[in-house]
Amino acid sequence: MEKDIVTSNFIEEFVKEDLEAGKCDAIQTRFPPEPNGYLHIGHCKALCIDFGTAEKFGGKCNLRMDDTNPTKEDTEYVDAIKEDIHWLGFDWDKFCYGSDYFEQTYEYALELIRKGLAYVCQLSPEEVKQNRGDVNTPAVSPYRDRPIEESLDLFQRMRKGEFPEGSMTLRAKIDLASGNFNMRDPALYRIKFAHHHRTGDDWCIYPMYDFAHPIQDALEGVTHSLCSLEFEAHRPLYNWVIDNVSVPHKPRQIEFARLGIDHTVMSKRKLRALVEGGKVSGWDDPRMPTLCGLRRRGYTPESIRNFCDRIGVAKVNSTVEYSFLEHCLREDLNEKAQRAMAVLRPVKLIITNYPEGQSETFPVENNPNDPEAGTREVTFSRELYVEADDFLETPVPKYKRLYPGGPECRLKGAYLITCTGCEKDEKGNITAITATYDPESRGGNPADGRKVKGATIHWVDAATAVDGEVRLYDNLFSDPAPDAADKDYLECMNPNSLEVLKGCKLEASLASAKPSERFQFLRLGYFCADSRDSGEGHLVFNRAVTLKDSFGKGNK
Incomplete structure (x- = not known):
């Protein structure tokens, strides 16, 4: 030795x-x-x-x-x-x-x-x-x-x-x-x-x-x-x-000491009951603490091994925050995951002064943390998709996104735009946002150096966007200690542990995503192409973890 x-x-x-x-x-x-x-x-x-x-x-x-x-x-x-x-x-x-x-x-x-x-x-x-x-x-x-x-x-x-x-x-x-x-x-x-x-x-x-x-x-x-x-x-x-x-x-x-994590159970008997009782879709349900479930959700082996190394080896049982496991995943994916743009709750954005029928491309970094990751081209045209919550017809105080007469906002990597209004159907529902763009601000940075007060907004070109299903996961249990002896763990289950969004709009490059391939969707979090359900013609992405890191902040 x-x-x-x-x-x-x-x-x-x-x-x-x-x-x-x-x-x-x-x-x-x-x-x-x-x-x-x-x-x-x-x-x-x-x-x-x-x-x-x-x-x-x-x-x-x-x-x-x-x-x-x-x-x-x-x-x-x-x-x-x-x-x-x-x-x-x-x-x-x-x-x-x-x-x-x-x-x-x-x-x-x-x-x-x-x-x-x-x-x-x-x-x-x-x-x-x-x-x-x-x-x-x-x-x-x-x-x-x-x-x-x-x-x-x-x-x-x-x-x-x-x-x-x-x-x-x-x-x-x-x-x-x-x-x-x-x-x-x-x-x-x-x-x-x-x-x-x-x-x-x-x-x-x-x-x-x-x-x-x-x-x-x-x-x-x-x-x-x-x-x-x-x-x-x-x-x-x-x-x-x-x-x-x-x-x-x-x-x-x-x-x-055994590993204990809040907001979960570690008993195979209880996990089996969740599977056999139909509370989850199987042992590999992305909400399960099983390794196959974490893998399907988007966790990497490096993040899990790093988590185990950093919590250490002790002689006294203790409980680790689930948010620390998420923190380890964010650290790993921030270095590895390719960036992409996706709009989960889409609303159309029409740039009224952009020429009809015109289209162009912009180079976008695949991963700013990896110099060898290179760039990809994303298309841009008159009609785009943005997130519905990036627009308010009547803004609240300190709102810096799109609203009629509001400040200039950046379209990520493209142009500066100013919102001019919105279009509605007969029921009063917003069907499109309207805006004008500054042709001199290509790349999203104003040529004259003027300061932009509005936020940066991610977007997807309506002409080339692909549809996808996105599954948003949260803790399977809302109670931090569902395994406690005085509790029925089934009654501690989180009714909002899964939200399925259909009709999401994804940038065209995601159409070729391979099962289990991981991405950072800008502003939204880290996502993984579902290993079971995602495939050509039916894209399904699981949110592995949000961008916001709550570890140590008591948010859980």
């Missing part, structure tokens, strides 16, 4: 100490998601820690699907997890499943029984709870002193399917009076007659996570088992398993 590696958190400090002390020659971590749903932003923090720590120290990270619960897993989720990890820019050394170790895990269970460290218990789940005791009262297990040969026979018959579900468990013999309830003879195996997505009906007993996980880590040569803070109280059990079965390696478990 390079001695000059600079650590940035306590996990990296522990790893560096272990390497320097010779406790391991190289770093091996693992990321062990349960394939019962799609990865969300909370998993991303763990993912970045597992893969990132190995990467920093020149080690390796395995991807292991925790498929010890056969009733919840599906290959759909396995494929999605792989895709998300690759999208973020990580790759694994070895891909495997927890079920790959079922036979070895079973043999280790037999080893514990033979050592007198595990026994078959016939208490029902309800009876186990009743006999669990409290901080002053030890737990009770009438089967604790069952003879070793009897437990061996019963456990082997459990595997053969001779006993009904819930009638027996295999329990570790540790300490019924332990102050850590995880050590009060915890269950190691349970009977479950369920079809497994990989092993089919070969097994009807399945190991508990607290038993399977340390064995899997040890068999893979994991040196540092990095997990979230709720497993801190389980660490003594993790170490007990490692110390009492003949595994080839002894991993070290280190815990870190």
Whole structure:
């Protein structure tokens, strides 16, 4: 290991100490998601820690699907997890499943029984709870002193399917009076007659996570088992398993605080309920905190990794503002996204003194922050589209946009114009705004240097504009803490989390936008061509984030 590696958190400090002390020659971590749903932003923090720590120290990270619960897993989720990890820019050394170790895990269970460290218990789940005791009262297990040969026979018959579900468990013999309830003879195996997505009906007993996980880590040569803070109280059990079965390696478990973000929920169970209940359009709904949802909305892998890096690794749970995640995206897209003009709520602007039938083009920078991005040509003619809220027939105080007799305004990159009035239909609805332009102000800058008091307005040429659908997203939950124990998260949902605008007018260059391509729509925000619905003849753009940065301002 390079001695000059600079650590940035306590996990990296522990790893560096272990390497320097010779406790391991190289770093091996693992990321062990349960394939019962799609990865969300909370998993991303763990993912970045597992893969990132190995990467920093020149080690390796395995991807292991925790498929010890056969009733919840599906290959759909396995494929999605792989895709998300690759999208973020990580790759694994070895891909495997927890079920790959079922036979070895079973043999280790037999080893514990033979050592007198595990026994078959016939208490029902309800009876186990009743006999669990409290901080002053030890737990009770009438089967604790069952003879070793009897437990061996019963456990082997459990595997053969001779006993009904819930009638027996295999329990570790540790300490019924332990102050850590995880050590009060915890269950190691349970009977479950369920079809497994990989092993089919070969097994009807399945190991508990607290038993399977340390064995899997040890068999893979994991040196540092990095997990979230709720497993801190389980660490003594993790170490007990490692110390009492003949595994080839002894991993070290280190815990870190989970990621909490306001205005969202991180429970896969609750996210699944949103999907199955039709509250969202799917796991990849752009309002979801899933990585596939964030990707579809327009988030970049760099912005998410930067977010995870900047919130740091802590030992105390906390909640991060969603606006900080948006802030990280703005920073990234400000440097990368091509600029374009789009009018979401269009009204026609007629420049009455511009020659009918005439058209011209203006060069516009694709990205002022990228010198190599070049320019594109946008067309200009007598009739344009502008935003409806860029005009008021009767202006309010300090209004600097278009109104009859108002100040000159700039048309972005084109000309200076002065509003002269508007046209209405028989119902009094405004159908067009009228204005005159100054032919000497080409490029939007007055040749005579006069100061312009009006605002700069974006526009789209009516002659070449293309129609599009734009989806404006907001937080899925209006309550900042929808996951709180005293709240029904479904009642906290934001009824205004999605607004769909049809008939938007987009500059012609957007007609060739590829799915997932990102743009800054001038004055409006950052948008992404929808990866599912957008295509030739039907353009759909999702707003990834607004231009205004509210992080740290309490606007959320």
